[in-house]
Amino acid sequence: MRIGELAERAGVSARALRYYEQQGLISARRAANGYREYDESDVRLVAEIRSLLAVGFTLEDARPFVDCLRAGHEAGASCPESVAVSLRKLAEIDAEIRALIRHRAEVTAQLTYTCPGCDLFPAEGNDGPRPAGTPRRQAATGRLAGGVTPPPPDDQAGS
Amino acid sequence: MRIGELAERAGVSARALRYYEQQGLISARRAANGYREYDESDVRLVAEIRSLLAVGFTLEDARPFVDCLRAGHEAGASCPESVAVSLRKLAEIDAEIRALIRHRAEVTAQLTYTCPGCDLFPAEGNDGPRPAGTPRRQAATGRLAGGVTPPPPDDQAGS
DNA sequence: CTACCCCCTGACACCGGCGTCAAGGTCAAG
DNA sequence: CTTGACCTTGACGCCGGTGTCAGGGGGTAG
Numbered sequence: 001m002r003i004g005e006l007a008e009r010a011g012v013s014a015r016a017l018r019y020y021e022q023q024g025l026i027s028a029r030r031a032a033n034g035y036r037e038y039d040e041s042d043v044r045l046v047a048e049i050r051s052l053l054a055v056g057f058t059l060e061d062a063r064p065f066v067d068c069l070r071a072g073h074e075a076g077a078s079c080p081e082s083v084a085v086s087l088r089k090l091a092e093i094d095a096e097i098r099a100l101i102r103h104r105a106e107v108t109a110q111l112t113y114t115c116p117g118c119d120l121f122p123a124e125g126n127d128g129p130r131p132a133g134t135p136r137r138q139a140a141t142g143r144l145a146g147g148v149t150p151p152p153p154d155d156q157a158g159s
Numbered sequence: 160m161r162i163g164e165l166a167e168r169a170g171v172s173a174r175a176l177r178y179y180e181q182q183g184l185i186s187a188r189r190a191a192n193g194y195r196e197y198d199e200s201d202v203r204l205v206a207e208i209r210s211l212l213a214v215g216f217t218l219e220d221a222r223p224f225v226d227c228l229r230a231g232h233e234a235g236a237s238c239p240e241s242v243a244v245s246l247r248k249l250a251e252i253d254a255e256i257r258a259l260i261r262h263r264a265e266v267t268a269q270l271t272y273t274c275p276g277c278d279l280f281p282a283e284g285n286d287g288p289r290p291a292g293t294p295r296r297q298a299a300t301g302r303l304a305g306g307v308t309p310p311p312p313d314d315q316a317g318s
Numbered sequence: 319c320t321a322c323c324c325c326c327t328g329a330c331a332c333c334g335g336c337g338t339c340a341a342g343g344t345c346a347a348g
Numbered sequence: 349c350t351t352g353a354c355c356t357t358g359a360c361g362c363c364g365g366t367g368t369c370a371g372g373g374g375g376t377a378g
Contacts, residue, residue: 014325019366059364077269090267090270093259097259100256103252104249104256110245111242111249114245115242174335175335178336192355193343
């Protein structure tokens with residue numbers, strides 16, 4: 001198939017596909033007229049790239065996953081290089097979450113003085129009604145909301 | 160004082176100060192030779208900007224805070240525009256945290272298959288020993304780590 | 319032959335907060 | 349007078365993943 005079809009089937013732009021090729025993530029044989037020609041397996045490769053980008057990986061991070069798939073493995077994440085990248089990304093994500101939690105704490109602390117009663121539960125009362133069907137969770141007493149295995153706060157931001 | 164001194168006292172570069180001025184956040188009167196001249200209050204303004212940048216605000220976000228200070232208020236966050244921005248940023252931070260938690264969940268789910276036993280507790284075993292004095296929290300059974308008023312997961316990321 | 323759709327390469331634009339270099343003026347100390 | 353630290357404006361670079369435009373070729377349907 002040509003680039004337009006692959007783009008449509010993978011849900012990306014042709015521009016993105018050319019960029020991935022330029023970055024060495026995918027490759028294409030060329031027809032006599034210079035057009036790129038792809039096969040079914042490329043759909044899978046692009047899907048892998050997109051799903052990784054969706055969770056915050058860069059194209060560079062995605063490289064070992066793609067290589068893994070091209071090496072014949074059924075899952076891009078099954079190679080040791082992929083695992084190493086995943087672990088690194090996990091640490092990065094955790095660090096980011098911790099930083100954001102610190103930021104949040106600083107903002108809420110500020111708001112405690114300037115707008116008492118504003119930050120009882122997250123994101124509310126400042127931009128109209130909820131989008132749609134957001135059931136407004138319990139919020140309980142306003143503290144200790146358990147998460148789905150979130151990283152530990154470990155906050156130490158002294159201001 | 161001139162730009163070099165303000166830069167040193169505020170802990171920023173002269174380039175940054177010129178940029179803030181270009182963005183209309185701070186202003187300086189000019190000496191006869193064209194040099195920028197600042198006074199003590201500017202140290203405070205720049206400090207406010209820096210502390211806001213440090214929690215993820217953009218310069219645009221910082222504008223009402225600076226205006227508030229320049230209007231004579233003792234705290235940059237005490238004006239209604241500042242409060243509005245803080246609430247918006249809080250919502251943005253919450254959204255980012257939720258997104259990151261979803262990303263984290265996807266990565267750990269992946270690792271569950273490709274590296275069983277790797278993600279029992281966050282950020283460990285992939286880059287040497289802990290930095291220093293990080294006591295490695297309990298981790299308990301591996302779930303439900305309470306946070307310091309973190310936003311609700313509300314995750315709905317179906318893959 | 320003309321339309322028209324698809325493809326090609328190359329390259330600038332974007333976003334934010336600066337770093338950094340260029341080319342030159344100012345002023346006090348030696 | 350010279351040196352050298354400090355200042356000025358202007359402008360490009362960076363990072364990542366594209367969007368988009370420019371300018372031109374390929375192939376098929378009418």
